[in-house]
Amino acid sequence: MTGALTDKEINQTYVKVLSQMSYFRRSGGRDHIFVFPSGAGAHLFRSWATFLNRSIILTPEGDRTDKRGISAFNTWKDIIIPGNVDDSMVKPDARAVQPIPLTKRKYLANFLGRAQGKVGRLKLVELAKQYPDKLESPELKLSGPDKLGRVDYFKHLRNAKFCLAPRGESSWTLRFYESFFVECVPVLLSDEVELPFQNVIDYTEISIKWPSSKIGPELFQYLESIPVLLGRASKPWNFHAEERIEEMIARGREVRCMWVYALDTEPCSAMTAIMWELQRKVGIKEVEQEAERWREACGLEVEAGNASIEELNQEEKYNSSMKQYRETRIWDT
Numbered sequence: 001m002t003g004a005l006t007d008k009e010i011n012q013t014y015v016k017v018l019s020q021m022s023y024f025r026r027s028g029g030r031d032h033i034f035v036f037p038s039g040a041g042a043h044l045f046r047s048w049a050t051f052l053n054r055s056i057i058l059t060p061e062g063d064r065t066d067k068r069g070i071s072a073f074n075t076w077k078d079i080i081i082p083g084n085v086d087d088s089m090v091k092p093d094a095r096a097v098q099p100i101p102l103t104k105r106k107y108l109a110n111f112l113g114r115a116q117g118k119v120g121r122l123k124l125v126e127l128a129k130q131y132p133d134k135l136e137s138p139e140l141k142l143s144g145p146d147k148l149g150r151v152d153y154f155k156h157l158r159n160a161k162f163c164l165a166p167r168g169e170s171s172w173t174l175r176f177y178e179s180f181f182v183e184c185v186p187v188l189l190s191d192e193v194e195l196p197f198q199n200v201i202d203y204t205e206i207s208i209k210w211p212s213s214k215i216g217p218e219l220f221q222y223l224e225s226i227p228v229l230l231g232r233a234s235k236p237w238n239f240h241a242e243e244r245i246e247e248m249i250a251r252g253r254e255v256r257c258m259w260v261y262a263l264d265t266e267p268c269s270a271m272t273a274i275m276w277e278l279q280r281k282v283g284i285k286e287v288e289q290e291a292e293r294w295r296e297a298c299g300l301e302v303e304a305g306n307a308s309i310e311e312l313n314q315e316e317k318y319n320s321s322m323k324q325y326r327e328t329r330i331w332d333t
Contacts, residue, residue, distance in 0.1 A: 011046045018051055029055040039170040042072035062194025063171040079277045080196040082259040082270050083174040086150055089181040090260045097154035099183035108223055110136040110160040120166040120189055123215040134220050158182035161245055162223055164189060180256040183249045197273050206252040
């Protein structure tokens with residue numbers, strides 16, 4: 001892009017600005033918050049590990065190990081934020097595109113995105129050719145007279161019961177959030193994805209997670225058998241598929257306000273949820289800072305990024321649970 005900064009220039013700019021921040025130097029960045037809203041996350045700043053290892057990072061990207069070798073996201077101190085859904089789709093009473101009744105949707109599932117040379121996405125493109133009545137995956141043209149506009153994009157997205165969200169250049173995808181506003185059930189095909197506000201949102205109730213290594217006809221078989229596999233004991237085993245899908249959509253409808261960057265006057269919004277997460281982190285940071293003060297008082301060496309024993313124990317428990325979750329075939333329901 002003409003006029004864009006190089007990686008080196010971006011890095012130099014960050015270092016220069018940080019060197020001028022007296023309060024940042026005083027605390028080592030512990031009481032500072034940085035927002036990295038793109039898929040690159042904090043890796044946009046190449047020296048993040050040196051300068052921002054104590055700071056709180058807000059980013060939609062919880063995993064960037066595919067190209068970088070290490071993730072900049074720390075589950076203990078950082079916060080996953082939702083992607084920014086197009087404004088025309090988040091207005092409660094004036095959405096550009098309205099959902100279609102489930103019984104009138106043409107496809108079982110869809111994938112609306114570029115292949116980008118990614119294995120999972122390429123598999124979906126091939127599956128759409130093999131099963132055109134089940135999976136829609138049109139070739140997206142982003143320029144020229146046949147360019148797919150935003151409204152047309154959402155019209156395609158709403159015409160399936162399930163919206164497939166495979167990883168692209170990074171593990172997260174905006175399609176996951178968009179699906180809630182056309183009211184199709186998102187199907188995550190990204191093994192390492194981190195989702196926002198997992199402390200308060202039960203994602204097993206509003207989405208499906210499927211291993212990327214098993215993208216194939218069995219995915220369609222599973223989606224078509226959802227009433228049998230996910231039906232609750234209180235419901236007969238043969239109740240209509242639409243009932244279970246509608247149940248998941250209804251639950252998603254209740255929480256999707258947390259994906260919207262709305263005005264401060266809105267009682268439920270992405271900012272409200274982010275502020276709640278930040279407030280929750282305050283106690284964590286205080287524990288870490290007290291531990292560092294104790295080490296300094298005892299004459300012990302204090303290294304940037306050192307964690308308290310309690311923090312390490314908590315993070316070990318979290319990592320263990322996340323490992324178990326990632327090894328699960330689908331969301332544990």
